[in-house]
Amino acid sequence: xxxxxxxxxxxxxxxxxxxxxxxxxxxxxxxxxxxxxxxxxxxxxxxxxxxxxxxxxxxxxxxxxxxxxxxxxxxxxxxxxxxxxxxxxxxxxxxxxxxxxxxxxxxxxxxxxxxxxxxxxxxxxxxxxxxxxxxxxxxxxxxxxxxxxxxxxxxxxxxxxxxxxxxxxxxxxxxxxxxxxxxxxxxxxxxxxxxxxxxxxxxxxxxxxxxxxxxxxxxx
Numbered sequence: 001x002x003x004x005x006x007x008x009x010x011x012x013x014x015x016x017x018x019x020x021x022x023x024x025x026x027x028x029x030x031x032x033x034x035x036x037x038x039x040x041x042x043x044x045x046x047x048x049x050x051x052x053x054x055x056x057x058x059x060x061x062x063x064x065x066x067x068x069x070x071x072x073x074x075x076x077x078x079x080x081x082x083x084x085x086x087x088x089x090x091x092x093x094x095x096x097x098x099x100x101x102x103x104x105x106x107x108x109x110x111x112x113x114x115x116x117x118x119x120x121x122x123x124x125x126x127x128x129x130x131x132x133x134x135x136x137x138x139x140x141x142x143x144x145x146x147x148x149x150x151x152x153x154x155x156x157x158x159x160x161x162x163x164x165x166x167x168x169x170x171x172x173x174x175x176x177x178x179x180x181x182x183x184x185x186x187x188x189x190x191x192x193x194x195x196x197x198x199x200x201x202x203x204x205x206x207x208x209x210x211x212x213x214x215x216x217x218x219x220x
Contacts, residue, residue, distance in 0.1 A: 006189065009176060014196055016090040017172035020162040021204075023094050025155050028101030035061065035102065036109025037135060043114070047121065047134055061103040069100050069161050073168060090171035093162060101158050108150035112143040145212050152208025156201050163197060173197055 039057055042050040067075070073096040077087045080095040116139055124138045140147070166174025173193040181190025 010173075010189075010192060010196065013171075013173040013176045013193065014200070017159065017162055017174070017197070017200065020090050020093050020097060020165075020170075020172055021155060021159045021200075024097035024101055024158050024162070025151070027094070027098045028105050028154065028158065029151070031098065031102035032105025033109055035106035037113065037139070039106060039110040040113035040139065041131070041135065043110075045114075047125070047131060057106075061106055064099065064103040065107070067100075069096070069164055070167060072096055072100055073165060073170070088169035088171070093165045093170040093172075097158055097161055097165070100161055101154060104157065105150070105154050108154065109147065112146035112150055113139045115146060116142045148208060148212040152205050152212070155204045155208065159197065159201055159204070 035057060039054060039061070040046055041048050042054040042057075044051070044054075064072075073093075076096050076099060080087050080092050083095055084092045086092050120142060121134060121138055124134050129138070162170065162172055163174035163177070164170075166172060166176070166178045169175060173196055177190045177193040180186040181193070
């Protein structure tokens with residue numbers, strides 16, 4: 001069985017992993033939500049088509065999403081140091097996590113908004129609703145269930161990214177798994193970190209899906 005030192009280490013690793021995941025998801029949505037809205041609005045079938053804005057933003061999103069996370073983590077080390085003051089640890093890992101998460105979130109938001117019934121949008125336009133009203137009350141309002149499901153997916157993906165960051169001293173459960181499971185061949189500790197990660201993903205997904213079902217108008 002694990003001694004007290006190992007248990008405390010696992011608890012601290014779980015805390016750091018949750019911190020990285022939730023903080024990165026929050027800041028990822030602060031950046032990714034507006035990006036996704038702009039992509040949906042400026043698309044050729046959006047309420048304000050603009051090929052230039054769409055293509056530029058689309059290119060940026062595709063480029064960042066094409067870079068593997070571990071490479072991105074190393075690539076942005078100078079930026080991480082400038083923002084956090086160091087390139088290792090849980091707080092430093094939040095920077096590349098946000099950069100990786102924002103384009104992913106933007107795509108999910110864009111996809112969710114494009115699922116909104118065109119008839120509802122046209123009805124709002126015929127009533128003289130402004131673009132901002134359509135975005136807030138129609139697009140975001142009608143797509144809220146899909147958007148919340150997207151949050152659940154994003155949290156799970158970012159949690160996986162945070163574990164990968166352990167390969168370069170990112171902290172959290174991933175770092176514990178690498179240090180003890182790979183370098184010290186302590187398979188039992190590595191398996192325990194995997195179990196904790198699986199449990200965290202299941203809990204977060206359950207909470208997200210539960211909330212999305214409550215917000216689903218078809219169940220009200």
